[in-house]
Amino acid sequence: MKRARQETVPEKMRRLRGVIMIICLPIFLVSFVFFLIPRGSLSVDGGGGVLLGRTGGNSKKYAVIFDAGSSGSRVHVFCFDLNLDVQPIGEELELFKQKKPGLSSYAENPEEAANSLLSLLEEAESVVPPELRNLTPVKVGATAGLRALGMESSEKILQAVRDFLRDKSSLKVKPEWVSVLDGTQEGAYQWVTINYLLGNLGKTYADTVGVVDLGGGSVQMAYAISESDAKTAPTIKNGEDTYVKPLYLKGTKYYLYVHSYLHYGLLAARAEILKVDGAAGASCIPGGFHGSYKYNGEEFEASALSPGSSYNKCSEAALKSLKTDQPTCTHMKCTFGGVWNGGGGDGQKKLFVASFFFDRAAEAGFVDPKVPIAKVRPSDFEDAAKRACGLNLEEAQKRFPRVGPGNLPYLCMDLVYQYTLLINGFGLDKGQEITLVKQVKYRDQLVEAAWPLGSAIEVMSSE
Known part of the structure; x- marks a missing residue:
């Protein structure tokens, strides 16, 4: 018998060309589409994070x-x-x-x-x-x-x-x-910053930390609250803002309570305290200092009374400046000035306190200025205030050598105000542990x- 002639490769390809076209065409089209996709595009991963x-x-x-x-x-x-x-x-x-x-x-x-x-x-x-x-x-x-x-x-x-x-x-x-x-943007960004650096984003709201940021002109408080508390948030009277900001971060939805208090930053608060009344405001000024305080284009008398500064009288002035008794909250607990406090909860239990709080604590000597983060209690500000108030300017300079000459006349006032803000303003317990923060360690680096x-x-x- 004759052996059948073996079919050549080209002959096989001609015979199966229809099948080859069916297989190759989709591959070609997919490759072409990928070639056309822009390389600088933005996408979201499966966990909701941005790539x-x-x-x-x-x-x-x-x-x-x-x-x-x-x-x-x-x-x-x-x-x-x-x-x-x-x-x-x-x-x-x-x-x-x-x-x-x-x-x-x-x-x-x-x-x-x-x-x-x-x-x-x-x-x-x-x-x-x-x-x-x-x-x-x-x-x-x-x-x-x-x-x-x-x-x-x-x-x-x-x-x-x-x-x-x-x-x-x-x-x-x-x-x-x-x-x-606006103050709520500032407070929200600060909350995102600290929780990002701590690796908390993507976790439950109870695993995040709250933030108090004391600047020169305003102070912000921000912390994540439960969905049920967010639903009961009151409307701010001017109608221009809300107390709660929804945020989507790392696949998790947060309800962020955030409020900014204009005129209650540390430098602005000095003016508010001095405006309460001349005698009470001057009670925060150390003996031997005679001058004025300038803030935002205004000038305020800031000369010491003959007895010098007084912790008790300065505390009275600071409390009045916060206006904790007016206007009052009609249906929910307030911080001060009639502002809703957010309802508290797990998101506020761990509180990180930044900016001027850290600076004054370091200058007053109960925090090492070289460390980026420190655990303290509001009572530490009270103790430092009692050490500062009652000293004349010369004595204060010797006792607190880290304080610059521009801040020294206001050290008693600043420490009293910070303690009053934490206790009477934000309702913290004087023994509650808080974290003073200047920098946060992230991947063995400080930010x-x-x-x-x-x-x-x-x-x-x-x-």
Whole structure:
């Protein structure tokens, strides 16, 4: 028998070409679609976290945030990877620089206010790779200092800053990124910052920490509350804001109680205490000091009475300044000034207290200024206040050598106010443990416990 001729490969391909086309066509189409997808796209992972796509082949992205506070201007530069984790900039996890005075000190010269940011801008741009500068957002968040100036004056300064960044900066600028933060934004960003650094985001609200941030012009409180408490939140009288902000973070929905108290930051509170009445306010001033206190364009008499400062009388003045008895809360417990306290709960049990609380504690000597975080109790502020009040200026200088000359006349007042704010304002127990925080350790590095990181996370998530 003759052996059948073996079919060649080309002959087989011709015979099966229909089958081959059916198999290859879908593969080709899928490959073509993937080729067309932009590489800089933003997506959300299965857990609700934001994934940043590569842009121009880079796996890192930067954000520059200016904190334009009442006591000074500060710039923060952050670097993020694709998973929105903070990455080192040199040997540190962020660039942080600051200078005084703040923008509100230039109320009569908006251009000079804007130009005061030049050295900070140059520092920030120097750490951003040149090829990424036009992709790097720069935001300016002004806080209580500009809020207190009024809309007309603050808008002139903000416009001058917008023009300054447009002309002088190589970074990505949008007009809406230069604004006055309302207090609730500031408080919410601070809460996000600290809980992000502690690794709490994505956990239940009971596993997060509450935050009190004492700035120069305002003080913010923020903590996560239960959904049932959020549903019972009252409406703020002016109708312009709410007590509760819903946030979606790391696949978890949080109901954030947040409120900002304008005029109750540490520097503003000095003016409020001195306004209560001349005698009571002066009772906080150490013997030997004769002068005046300037805040937000106003000047207040701040000369000591002949007996010097008095802890008890200063406490009375501080309590009156908080207006804890008016207006009263009609149906829910309040903090002070008729403000709802959020209902308390697990999200408030662990309280992190930042900014001027840490600074005064370090200057008063009951916190090591070299440590980034410390456990204290409100009673520690009371004890320090009792040591400071009653001293004349010379004695106070010897007893508290860490306090600068500009703050020394107000040390008794500041410590009394901080204790009064915690106990009579926010309703804490004097023996309750709280955490004073200046920086938080994140991946064996220290990061400033300030709202700009929360703002950076927001802008990077939306870019």
